[in-house]
Every structure is written in structure tokens, then in C-alpha cells.
Amino acid sequence: MGDMNKNGPEAKLLVVDDEPNIRELLATSLRFAGFEVVSAGNGRDALAAAELHAPDLAVLDVMLPDMDGFTVTRRLRAAGKHFPVLFLTAKDDTEDKVTGLTVGGDDYVTKPFSLDEVVARIRAVLRRTQPQVDDDAVIRVDDLQLDDDAHEVRRGGTVIELSPTEFKLLRYLMLNPNRVLSKAQILDHVWEYDFNGDASIVESYISYLRRKVDIDPDAPALIQTKRGVGYVLRTAEKR
Amino acid sequence: MGDMNKNGPEAKLLVVDDEPNIRELLATSLRFAGFEVVSAGNGRDALAAAELHAPDLAVLDVMLPDMDGFTVTRRLRAAGKHFPVLFLTAKDDTEDKVTGLTVGGDDYVTKPFSLDEVVARIRAVLRRTQPQVDDDAVIRVDDLQLDDDAHEVRRGGTVIELSPTEFKLLRYLMLNPNRVLSKAQILDHVWEYDFNGDASIVESYISYLRRKVDIDPDAPALIQTKRGVGYVLRTAEKR
DNA sequence: CCAGACTCTGAACGTTTTCTGAGTGGGAGA
DNA sequence: TCTCCCACTCAGAAAACGTTCAGAGTCTGG
Secondary structure, three states: OOOOOOOOOOOEEEEEOOOHHHHHHHHHHHHHOOOEEEEEOOHHHHHHHHHHHOOOEEEEEOOOOOOOHHHHHHHHHHOOOOOOEEEEEEOOOOHHHHHHHHHHHOEEEEEOOEHHHHHHHHHHHHHHHOOOOOOOOEEEEOOEEEEOOOOEEEEOOEEEOOOHHHHHHHHHHHHOOOOOEOHHHHHHHHOEOOOOOOOHHHHHHHHHHHHHHOOOOOOOOOEEEEOOOEEEEOOOOOO | OOOOOOOOOOOEEEEEOOOHHHHHHHHHHHHHOOOEEEEEOOHHHHHHHHHHHOOOEEEEEOOOOOOOHHHHHHHHHHOOOOOOEEEEEEOOOOHHHHOOOOHHHOEEEEEOOOHHHHHHHHHHHHHHHOOOOOOOOEEEEOOEEEEOOOOEEEEOOEEEOOOHHHHHHHHHHHHOOOOOEOHHHHHHHHOOOOOOOOOHHHHHHHHHHHHHHOOOOOOOOOEEEEOOOEEEEOOOOOO
């Protein structure tokens, strides 16, 4: 969830990962985010799928059974395919391998990732490489605004400093104003997919966020608790 | 329950649960709610039924004799079936297993559930994934309005704070305006199916609701008692 | 290598909610 | 009118829930 589906698909993506769980998780999630998705489980199939479907972007695991992601990319380029690539890398992959990735509009995220982060990165790359679509990477809710490119949050002019997790949490809330989000939903979207702790961590981070976002005790609180259900970001003007 | 049947069935559902009691309870209840229902008792049959009937949504117990719900889902996706899933999980299934259940428009409810909750969740998921039908998740009766997404109730503009059970009770009443509902009916729809207390609890909650909803002593009461029969939500324009 | 920031867990605390039992009130039939 | 029964309300116990804090462990930048 997060964003509503537009009329047509936003863009066509090629998802390549050899672990079926991750592949399906990504495919399902990205489809729901409004993308058209085709997927492959190895480098060979990925090349064939790229030829067949002409995607706008590929989400590509660097660790594949037959050839690594860099080889796949090189062959794609050699075949005249110049769509951008979002690499999936393991966290312990030496950094120098990763540094060369962000040239040419490509980007990467480390496994395990959070689903909303992948969607955000994909949109960011597409925004850079296909600047015709004029969504400006700024989400606004009342006097709150979150700039994805600058990674900056403001409440009525003044900047609010947030930790990475706080930022992602607020981002998810702002993408779904006036809709109650359960702790499970928040966990699934904001936290990394392999997190297997308690959903109560969401309570902690809501608490941290409120301390930074809802400071003024007189103003109506933006972040509200729906006891037994979840949390909502409530706009002032509602219907 | 709830709504009157339209001309055709609202959507086609696949119900999968190995306990025959629960399966039949769900199937009967959902049929009455206007859905077309097919059911299966294990993962294998579920996959076959999905192939044969092409449902719009599946209600899927995560604990099945042959394979768990996640495996079923993954195989469905691999087979190109991308309809949303509403998972049924046991509450004591240490909830960390919940990871990934709410992505892609999917959702879950914990056993034991209340029947109206399941119907509400199904409608919510269908609304999110099939946005062509533009019912906007708001139920209106006179100047009362109940917003399912925001989980918020208003009486003529002002917000009314309700506890979860109060909310579900009012919701059930609003789905059946001008129809007398017996305490047994209310209990069956609003409370969890394993509740084995007295029906007099309905009286208590009606009392709580009135205190919040029918405050104005001059205005005609919305919630009315039919002595010996049950309760009605009575609209102003009606008889 | 150190200091600070960040993430996550567990526990304490206060609050809300759920449910039950008992007393009170009022409607309807005899 | 009287009586019986149903419904209403209140009060209280137990459980569930959410908030916050302190602390342990980890990561990161200087």
C-alpha cells in the first residue's frame, strides 16, 4: 500500500533475485506500488527478460548463481540496454565494489532492506533518469513537508532532525494521511524484512517521533493513537 | 448481513481453512454478505481451486495440514496469481511470524475473529486493490458517519471517540438501519466467535454507545430499543 | 580507537477497555 | 392497578494496551 494505483502502470520493472521468497516479496510489493513487474531467478533469464520486455529499470541482486550482477549489467549495456539498475547487495560486500555502482544514475540498497526504502529508491532513480514525470519528491501534510531527495523534514519552515528509522516511519505515515496503520503494517513497510522482534518497537519510535514532530502542546497532534487499532497521521482539514 | 445483495455477487472469494467448523462459518457468512464463495481444506486443494475458479481474493489460514499459508501464497504468485490474500493467524502464534503479511494489499486477522471484522477487512482489501468501485469506505446514516479507513466516527461534524467494541457495534447497526437486530444477532456479528458470555453484554455496550452518540435529549434518539426483540438504528426519514 | 548516535529490548507505570454482577426503573400484560 | 420481566446503569475487577525510560549492544565518523 502506501500509494494509490494510477490509471496505467507507473513503469515496467525487472526484478532479479535467486531467492524465491525475496523475489516474490519484491514483486508483490512493487506491483502494489503501481509498477508493472516481470521477474527472473538468474542472470541468463534476466538477460532474456530484458530483451523480451524492455523494462524501464531493473532491480538486480549482485549475487546470482550463474553470474554476478555486474556481469549481467555489462552484458546488458553491451546489448544496447541502457535502463538504470538498482543493485541489491549484502551488507558485508566490500565497499569499493559498491562505489562504482552509483555512476550513470544507478543506485544500490543493502540486504536486508525495508520495502518502502526500495520503492523510494526506485522512484528516485526514475526521477533522475526520466525527468519528464514531474513529481517533485516532496511529500506534504499540513505544515509538515518531507523532501526525499534532500532527506530533510520541516515543520512550518524549521528543520527537524530525524534518525534514519524515524525518517522512514514518518515518511510512511505521510504517504497515508488519515488512514489508520496497524503496527504490523508499519513493521512490514518500514523495518527490514528480516526483523523478527516485537511490534512494540513501533511504539517506541512513535514516541521518539512525537517528541520531535508534535512538540507544541496547544496545536492539535498530527500523530494520533487509535487504541487497539494503530496510528494515524491526522490532517487539520479533514473533509 | 450488512448490505443487501446487489444484482450479481460482489466478488468471488476462496476460503481455505482445515477446521470444517470455521470454514463453514466463514463460507456461510460471506455468502450471506453477498460474495460468491468456494472453499478448500488444505493447501493442495487451495492451489487447484485458485486455478479453476480464479477468485478475486483468498481468505487463507496460515496453519494448514500440508503446507503453511506462506508457501501457498508463494506458489500462487509463482503461478501468476496475484489476487490479494487475507491471512488468518492464531493470536498465540508468536506474532513475529506476521512479517510480510500486510504488503501488496494483503492483510491479516487473528483467530478468534468476529465475522463482521472479517467482512470489513475483505472489503477494505478489495477497495485498495480494485479501486474501480468507488465506494469510499464511509457509512452514513443521517448525520452520523463512520469512516473505516480513518477508523473515525462523526455526528454532524464533531468526532466521537469510541472503543474498539463500541466502534464495531455501531458499525453493525449502521450497516442495518431501520432493521431490528436481536442481541443474539449482534453477539454473533460483533463479538469473537468463541465468546461465551451472556448476551447482556450487548445491553451494556448499547448503553455506552448511547452515552456518546445520542447525547442531545431534544433530538430523536438514533438507537432505539424494541423491547423483547432487540435494537434498531432509526433514521429520521423513515416511517 | 574513542565518543556519540542509533537501534532494540525489557520493565514500570498509568490508562483504557472489557466483562460481570447487582440494583433500579419502567413497560406491558393480567 | 399490580406484578413480572426486561432493559438500563453503575461500580468494580481483571486484563489489555500504550507510553516512556533506562540500558545493552552496535554502528559510525572523527
